[in-house]
Amino acid sequence: MKFIVQLFEGKIVHDFTFELIKAQEYYHWLGNGDFDIIYDDGNFDFENCPYLYELIPVGSVDYVSDFIKKYYPQCKEALVPLNVPECLFGFAGRWINNVYGPDDMCIFDHQRLLHGTCKKLYRKSLTKIKDESNGLYDYTISQNPFFGYQVSEEIDIESEWRVFVFHNEILYIANYSGDCTMFPDIDEIKKMVNIYKGEAPVAYTLDVGIRNDVTIIIECHRFFSCGLYGFHNLAKLPVMLSQTWYEMKNIDKLKGLN
Numbered sequence: 001m002k003f004i005v006q007l008f009e010g011k012i013v014h015d016f017t018f019e020l021i022k023a024q025e026y027y028h029w030l031g032n033g034d035f036d037i038i039y040d041d042g043n044f045d046f047e048n049c050p051y052l053y054e055l056i057p058v059g060s061v062d063y064v065s066d067f068i069k070k071y072y073p074q075c076k077e078a079l080v081p082l083n084v085p086e087c088l089f090g091f092a093g094r095w096i097n098n099v100y101g102p103d104d105m106c107i108f109d110h111q112r113l114l115h116g117t118c119k120k121l122y123r124k125s126l127t128k129i130k131d132e133s134n135g136l137y138d139y140t141i142s143q144n145p146f147f148g149y150q151v152s153e154e155i156d157i158e159s160e161w162r163v164f165v166f167h168n169e170i171l172y173i174a175n176y177s178g179d180c181t182m183f184p185d186i187d188e189i190k191k192m193v194n195i196y197k198g199e200a201p202v203a204y205t206l207d208v209g210i211r212n213d214v215t216i217i218i219e220c221h222r223f224f225s226c227g228l229y230g231f232h233n234l235a236k237l238p239v240m241l242s243q244t245w246y247e248m249k250n251i252d253k254l255k256g257l258n
Contacts, residue, residue, distance in 0.1 A: 001035035001242050002051060006059025010041050015228045017058060019237055026234040035238055046071075056245045061129050061225040068248065077255075078248035081129045082204065082220040083150045087195055091188065093209075093216030096152035098126060105146060123149035124219075157209035158182055160218065163189055164231050165204050166240050168197040174229035176207075184208050185215040192217060202247050203240040222248065 005017050012018060021037065028034050038044070038055070046052060057067040065079050072078075089096055097104050121139045123146055125131035136154060137146075159178035164171045170193060173184070189208060193200075203223035209216050223244040231237075247254060 001056060001238060002038065002054045003035065003058050003238070003241070004038045004040050004044065004055045006057070006063045007039055007041045014059065014225075016226065016237070016241075019228060019232065019234070020058060020241070023234040023238050027238070056242055058241060059225065064224050065129070072249045075249055075251045078222070078251040079129060080127060081125060081150075082201075082222065083124055083126070084152075084217055084219055085196055085199065087199065088192055088217050088220075091192055091215075091217040092152065093211055093214055094153045094155045096150065099123075099146045099149055099151045101147060105151070120154040121146070121151050122154055123151050126150055129221075155211060157211050157216075157218070159184075159210040161208050161210075162227070162229055162231075163193075163206040163208060164223075164233075165193055165200070165206055166223075166236060167202060168193060168200065171233055171236065172231045174231060176227065176229045178210075182210045184210055188215040196220070202243045224248070 003020060005012070005020070006014075012021075024035060024037055040059075049055070052071065055067075057064045068075055068079055084092055084096060086098065099105055120136045122134075122136050124134045126148055134149075157178065159180070159182040160176055161184050162174050162176050164173075170189065173186075173189070189206070192206060192208075196206075200220075201222045205221045205223065205226050207218040207220070209218050223240050
């Protein structure tokens, strides 16, 4: 494995990069084989790199996305946001739909809007991770289009947790926002993982929230550029990053094989 790590002004800034360095030391200590870490301060010579297609990019969403777009343009599908997978809509705890046209918005319960119980809808791009146009929009006064977005009603979430999943196995669950004493329903999380396993990536994060004592899904994300929030599995972290990257750069070949 050859990881190329993004630096910012010559510094490491991502928690997953710090953990990758610790994992390298751990692998060396075990004597089970090392892996390489190369650092990119913005001046790495990709064009003349003899092992370019062995590299596993580790950095921001933009850093990894740009690598895919430039060197694996046929695999841009790997950059499509997972958001809330349709098979998990039943765990959303709110109205949610992928909106491609007017009919997809018509099923929204307009009575809630008319009676003032829901004035804002959250939209998230169906094509770009962390798109700058994601966010809340006032549905009652705004004519902003919702086409091309996953749209859901605004709700209050009391506690948010990140679940780390590898080969459909839950490895770790961490609180990242809200009340850390409100624990999610593990059985509900297991149901989500089990339902999603037929189409899930090899490694991903599953963000869940707690609302009125009910555990609901917030979103999923392939295991790259993900905050770890204390996830510290040095043995599996490099493998998760490596297998995620293999899946992404071969998504055109692997599609339909699951």
